[in-house]
Amino acid sequence: MMTASSAPVRQSSVRAHNLALVLQTVANSADPISRAAVAAATGLTRATVSALVDDLIAGKLLVEVEPAPRSGAGRPAAGLRLAPDGPAGLGLEINVDYRAACVVDLTGRIRHRLVEAGDQRPVGAGSALAALSLLATEARRRAEADGLTVAGAALAVPGLVTGDDTVRIAPNLGWLDVAVGELGGLPVAVDNEANLAALSELGTGELPPSFVYISGEIGIGAGIVLDGALFRGVRGWSGEIGHLAIDPDGPPCRCGARGCLEQYAGQEAMLRAAGAATVADLAAADLSTAGHALGTAIAAVVNLLDVGTVVLGGIYAPLLPRLRDAIGAEIDRRVLTADWSPVQLRAASYGPDAAMRGAAGAVIRGVLDDPAGWLARTRA
Amino acid sequence: MMTASSAPVRQSSVRAHNLALVLQTVANSADPISRAAVAAATGLTRATVSALVDDLIAGKLLVEVEPAPRSGAGRPAAGLRLAPDGPAGLGLEINVDYRAACVVDLTGRIRHRLVEAGDQRPVGAGSALAALSLLATEARRRAEADGLTVAGAALAVPGLVTGDDTVRIAPNLGWLDVAVGELGGLPVAVDNEANLAALSELGTGELPPSFVYISGEIGIGAGIVLDGALFRGVRGWSGEIGHLAIDPDGPPCRCGARGCLEQYAGQEAMLRAAGAATVADLAAADLSTAGHALGTAIAAVVNLLDVGTVVLGGIYAPLLPRLRDAIGAEIDRRVLTADWSPVQLRAASYGPDAAMRGAAGAVIRGVLDDPAGWLARTRA
Numbered sequence: 001m002m003t004a005s006s007a008p009v010r011q012s013s014v015r016a017h018n019l020a021l022v023l024q025t026v027a028n029s030a031d032p033i034s035r036a037a038v039a040a041a042t043g044l045t046r047a048t049v050s051a052l053v054d055d056l057i058a059g060k061l062l063v064e065v066e067p068a069p070r071s072g073a074g075r076p077a078a079g080l081r082l083a084p085d086g087p088a089g090l091g092l093e094i095n096v097d098y099r100a101a102c103v104v105d106l107t108g109r110i111r112h113r114l115v116e117a118g119d120q121r122p123v124g125a126g127s128a129l130a131a132l133s134l135l136a137t138e139a140r141r142r143a144e145a146d147g148l149t150v151a152g153a154a155l156a157v158p159g160l161v162t163g164d165d166t167v168r169i170a171p172n173l174g175w176l177d178v179a180v181g182e183l184g185g186l187p188v189a190v191d192n193e194a195n196l197a198a199l200s201e202l203g204t205g206e207l208p209p210s211f212v213y214i215s216g217e218i219g220i221g222a223g224i225v226l227d228g229a230l231f232r233g234v235r236g237w238s239g240e241i242g243h244l245a246i247d248p249d250g251p252p253c254r255c256g257a258r259g260c261l262e263q264y265a266g267q268e269a270m271l272r273a274a275g276a277a278t279v280a281d282l283a284a285a286d287l288s289t290a291g292h293a294l295g296t297a298i299a300a301v302v303n304l305l306d307v308g309t310v311v312l313g314g315i316y317a318p319l320l321p322r323l324r325d326a327i328g329a330e331i332d333r334r335v336l337t338a339d340w341s342p343v344q345l346r347a348a349s350y351g352p353d354a355a356m357r358g359a360a361g362a363v364i365r366g367v368l369d370d371p372a373g374w375l376a377r378t379r380a
Numbered sequence: 381m382m383t384a385s386s387a388p389v390r391q392s393s394v395r396a397h398n399l400a401l402v403l404q405t406v407a408n409s410a411d412p413i414s415r416a417a418v419a420a421a422t423g424l425t426r427a428t429v430s431a432l433v434d435d436l437i438a439g440k441l442l443v444e445v446e447p448a449p450r451s452g453a454g455r456p457a458a459g460l461r462l463a464p465d466g467p468a469g470l471g472l473e474i475n476v477d478y479r480a481a482c483v484v485d486l487t488g489r490i491r492h493r494l495v496e497a498g499d500q501r502p503v504g505a506g507s508a509l510a511a512l513s514l515l516a517t518e519a520r521r522r523a524e525a526d527g528l529t530v531a532g533a534a535l536a537v538p539g540l541v542t543g544d545d546t547v548r549i550a551p552n553l554g555w556l557d558v559a560v561g562e563l564g565g566l567p568v569a570v571d572n573e574a575n576l577a578a579l580s581e582l583g584t585g586e587l588p589p590s591f592v593y594i595s596g597e598i599g600i601g602a603g604i605v606l607d608g609a610l611f612r613g614v615r616g617w618s619g620e621i622g623h624l625a626i627d628p629d630g631p632p633c634r635c636g637a638r639g640c641l642e643q644y645a646g647q648e649a650m651l652r653a654a655g656a657a658t659v660a661d662l663a664a665a666d667l668s669t670a671g672h673a674l675g676t677a678i679a680a681v682v683n684l685l686d687v688g689t690v691v692l693g694g695i696y697a698p699l700l701p702r703l704r705d706a707i708g709a710e711i712d713r714r715v716l717t718a719d720w721s722p723v724q725l726r727a728a729s730y731g732p733d734a735a736m737r738g739a740a741g742a743v744i745r746g747v748l749d750d751p752a753g754w755l756a757r758t759r760a
Contacts, residue, residue, distance in 0.1 A: 160716065169717070208614075222684070224684070231606075232686070233685055233687065234588075234686050234687055235717070236686070237717050238684060238685055238686040239686075240683035240684065240686075241683070241684060243679075243683050243714060243716055244680045244684070245676050245680065246625075246628065248626065248627060255714075260714075296625050296628055299625070300625065300680055303620035304604070304621060304624070304680075304681065304685075305618055306613020306614050306616070306617040306618040306620075308614050334640075335623075336551070336617070336620050337540060340548065341615060
């Protein structure tokens with residue numbers, strides 16, 4: 001079916017569209033790309049491309065680099081790539097046993113990374129956020145010392161978020177209806193940590209368009225990616241895999257129910273079962289109970305959603321070799337279609353940094369999607 | 381962001397588009413609607429609308445009806461509505477303990493309904509399909525005796541389907557890799573029964589755009605509707621809720637695992653637990669075990685997908701008053717967000733006919749979406 005004809009397009013929105021088109025063409029190119037090649041890829045004239053590129057360079061979104069010398073004849077054209085010293089994203093995370101901040105530049109590189117370990121539960125939301133705000137200020141100061149401009153901030157939390165800035169509930173932090181407000185002098189977009197981590201894994205370009213990312217921390221969350229986009233659910237509260245019932249008569253959970261996955265495969269449950277003091281000790285422990293519980297939950301996800309790939313992040317990523325047999329056994333036993341279509345289990349690329357990297361990436365994504373907005377803000 | 385300009389539009393596809401637009405405008409109108417009102421709603425000229433309407437009437441897709449007499453001045457215009465005696469959909473279903481066929485006309489009314497009770501397991505796929513083919517032939521004969529033209533056929537099965545015509549696995553029927561072929565002399569599109577039932581419930585227009593439909597039969601399936609569209613999963617195998625683990629050490633299931641939902645809340649398990657001989661007897665039985673198991677599975681679905689409405693179909697629909705307390709207790713206990721956003725439990729509108737009605741509806745949907753194709757076929 002055709003759609004109804006679109007509304008008339010104004011000049012300013014044509015420019016905004018073309019700026020984004022040029023910027024994303026450069027961003028999607030593995031190597032530096034010439035203005036002529038951008039023109040060819042976009043269908044815009046060379047003159048238009050050059051004018052737009054000049055604006056993007058002036059706004060510190062693109063840089064022009066000398067090409068590698070070639071042995072053939074002719075002078076090779078200068079190439080464009082994303083600017084490493086323009087806008088940056090400030091990614092923040094608060095989790096049960098640490099708070100963290102990172103600065104990610106337009107090329108996706110982490111430029112600064114600040115992590116403070118420590119139990120966030122006893123201090124309460126106000127103090128935890130105040131301490132995180134100091135960390136954010138320090139990260140921002142370091143970014144600016146590098147000549148970067150922090151374009152925005154986003155915060156990853158292990159809980160359910162409403163309205164872009166309020167943590168509705170984070171059971172493992174003991175937070176209820178916490179409005180985050182500004183951190184480090186910047187307004188902050190708040191999102192679930194598993195959602196943001198899933199987005200950072202999607203950004204690697206190495207995963208199929210549909211997968212489920214499972215973050216193992218003290219809590220367990222899932223980010224569901226369907227057809228290349230995060231699936232958030234009706235109210236943005238999807239992915240609460242940590243509270244799937246593994247055994248209805250199992251041990252009590254902090255959420256009030258019994259036998260939730262977190263009570264078998266959460267970090268504290270795993271440490272307790274192994275008699276281990278630290279996560280590092282788990283690398284030598286028998287993780288069979290956690291693995292079977294995780295496999296049962298993953299089988300439920302695959303039976304319901306029919307995704308073929310599951311990415312294990314957080315503490316699960318380095319432990320996957322020790323968890324794989326038990327998870328695989330439950331998948332083989334419980335997924336109706338496992339015989340035809342084996343489920344791929346993969347360790348996350350980014351480990352414990354995935355969520356804050358995803359938070360910073362969400363800021364960067366906003367700049368790449370709307371460079372005209374960024375240029376207007378920097379001129380103001 | 382704008383999208384790239386679309387390819388040139390040919391005259392024939394403009395006509396196809398406008399035919400569908402006019403037909404759907406009439407279909408979406410609660411009352412008969414005049415040609416002038418169709419023109420106003422679509423933005424097409426009256427002359428264009430009249431020419432398209434004449435074609436749709438000639439093709440038996442629309443009829444013109446006399447308006448109800450009005451007391452005011454002026455002659456009221458004749459109204460258009462969908463033709464009740466044009467194309468019809470043949471909906472077929474094979475389930476564990478019955479096979480069935482129905483004919484649904486363009487207005488959505490069931491015109492014929494044929495159900496043969498009987499255990500389909502001992503007879504095997506070939507015999508069951510041969511018997512269903514006879515039923516399909518009889519339904520088609522009755523439709524044609526009414527002056528209807530059967531536009532196509534679709535089959536609902538309690539299992540996983542590949543490639544539109546092959547049942548990959550239907551554990552409760554004992555079917556494995558069954559190619560369906562023609563039934564009643566017609567090619568048949570095969571789909572999962574819960575998917576088709578969910579589509580027929582969506583078609584009532586009384587549900588929010590996102591919900592999960594759960595069909596209770598001997599097996600238990602789910603149809604997941606997100607933002608007004610069926611979510612099928614990567615390979616079309618989503619919704620296998622019947623094999624969610626309720627208790628990992630529970631009774632063995634026909635699928636090979638233990639403690640699946642079907643072993644607590646499937647029809648046979650419910651009859652066994654209640655010491656009942658027929659489904660009708662369940663109306664007076666204690667359904668607590670089934671209700672708690674179903675509630676645990678529903679809590680998992682809501683925690684993962686964040687849908688706010690669950691529709692209970694099949695044998696669950698009439699039993700919902702007796703199941704509601706136990707289901708509700710598990711939702712309250714296990715769904716993290718139940719305090720802010722209670723989950724709505726609703727009985728399905730169509731009961732046991734939902735799946736075959738959805739199958740017939742899929743055929744009707746095809747005609748409404750592409751009336752030009754239907755007109756070309758009837759001319760040929």
